[in-house]
Amino acid sequence: MEQQIGVGVIGSGMWAGHFVAASQRHPGARAVAVCNPNIESARRMADRYDVADAVGDVDELLARPDVDAIAIVTPNDSHAEIAIAALAAGKHVICEKPMAMNVDEARRMKAAADAAGVVTGINFTWRHPSAAVYARHLVSQGELGRIFHINGCFHQGWLINPAVPLVWRLRKEKTGSGCLGDIGAHIIDLAEWVSGEQITSVVADTTTFTPERPLPDGSGSGRVEVDDAASLLVRFGNGAMGSLTSSRNVISEGMDQRLEIYGDKGALIMDFNDQMTVRASIGRFARENQMLSVPIPARFKRTAEDYLQRNVMNFIDAIRKGEQMSPGFADGLHNQVILEAVERSVRDRTWVGIDGS
Template sequence: MTDDSTPTLGIGMAGYAFMGRAHSQAWRTVGNFFELPMRVDMAAICGRDPAGVAAAAATLGWRSHETDWRRLIERDDIHLVDVCTPGDSHAEIAIAALEAGKHVLCEKPLANSVEEATTMLEAARRAERSGVRAMVGFNYRRVPAATLARQIVAEGRLGTLRHVRAVYLQDWIVDPEFPLVWRLRQEVSGSGALGDLGAHIVDLSQFITGQRISSVSALTETFIKERPLPEHTANGARGPVTVDDAALFLARLDGGAVATYEASRFATGRKNALRIEVNGDLGSLAFDLERLNELEFHDATGPAATQGFTRILVTEPVHPYVGAWWPPGHGLGYEHSFTHEVRDLIHAIAEATTPEPTFADGLQVQLVLDAVERSAKQSAGWVAVEAPARV
């Protein structure tokens, strides 16, 4: 929905697996439903396997492909680098792109360590002075029901927040013979369920409540210590699992609320079960990703005879993002959160504003994950979440 005078934003994306496919759908779709200040050009997708990345480019709608991410940064027709690779390469790619004057969208968690995340934030702050923007991809913020939940809390309709419960449950590795993929190796992924799933509920709960986690008391567990090596499954060779399978922790928030968090890949029967409930002295709300077009809301200020949780169907044009899509009652899906994410990023770039969540937000989540790991490893009880270094 642009014309020839609209400036072009050339996108180069590193990675073409699960997240690459989700991001490709967003870039491909966003201009068809939202009025944008810039035209999206899906310039190039990058991956190490020549045949695989060529096939991905043809399937996902990219007009060219590369086998070295450095080429994305060198190309004049690419203005934004979208980082959808495993965590061990986030810092290198993002920093190089920012230093070359390219905007950056980086998948979560921002990095594999606090040190890497801090360095990335430093690069983002330097680049911002030249008008270069950076955003971390916590896409669940852009589910309309989750954004509506944040608005309800910000309006004070829950009153003083008392208690938060957040869980993210999957079951894709319950089989002990599931191979030792990259997500189960610390040197590539940084952490297991904690970083993959826990990062989402840490960010989303803080986004909804407006409060940040200040201290934690945690435990983590690896149930299956060894798994078959993917490249040697025929001869029975196995390798060590070096990340957590489950992470659980208590938390205190800086606004006075208390919270519980649970992230597990061993919740048999649960496929992608994220749920957050927030309780205040004037009401409560609950969001469940498996019913992502709904928000449960309880208003404790109403007449006692009619109090109870109300199911809000978040499909009205007045709801966040929804007006660009379908008539009321026609629900959205997981993929739309990514479309909303890139829509907001495009507007921030065009309007010279700071897109959220920022790399500072990504570092703050990394600091929470670090505190959880330290508490669990040391059996240390309560551990404070460190304040980010001044950048």
């Protein structure tokens, strides 16, 4: 019988359920424990997904021989420490994005993974909805030809309300950067993934529209030290120009994620809020300057459960096959290098090259 992969999920907040559910759904795996120093929270999540154990201590989880793989779904300030300890214990590791607080941490995580020789994953979720999968397919088939422009955005609106308190996502010491590392990281990854091109330089602007917010415990207010929004001009390796924005101050349908790619043979526009069609101008329609709504073929369709859990399923498959997966720690590090280049660009008000990560 093939090995059943035992997964330990660390964190039991908003996003951790996808990791637990995927581990339970995969026929070759099971979630063996949920870990959180807040043991009641861990127990609630374990009970919800029929997981036997809740543990309060990361080291206790890592010492368990029935745990082959670790999923890190905690605030960003703990990713590096947990990942490096898990890798030292010989566990496979999938980690939430942004990979780390900064490039130095991400480099140390990648080095620890290389030394351990295990499978790593980074949860760039938004590669997997139907529209992104089909858009990538069209580009990879050469339908767009030589690509000139890659523009994208990822917008949310939850910070328009000044009464939203200073939660961990807005505290620099817990999150690293703000909107940039949270959803900016995704649109950077999506633009590269769908187009197949890599960003080679960036000039950027960030801002904090609401610099003071109430403290969560109601004891006063505090300063917001991270960005509410980030705008990037980027260059890609093939010479294409790009503009990528992320904001938490945009009235939208909640998950406003769009990508436009323009080439010399065709063009496409994908919108997260439409998983039935992409807008495209390809073949004879491009020659006639017509943009059409193209239905996404059935074989590219993904349910929400499927795309939200896809990286975890691929991670478990990779462990069972003894292969690496993508996105892995190399992709997470590359993304972190771009995030840090954005911060440098804003600080120095200049273009910054993306070094080989």
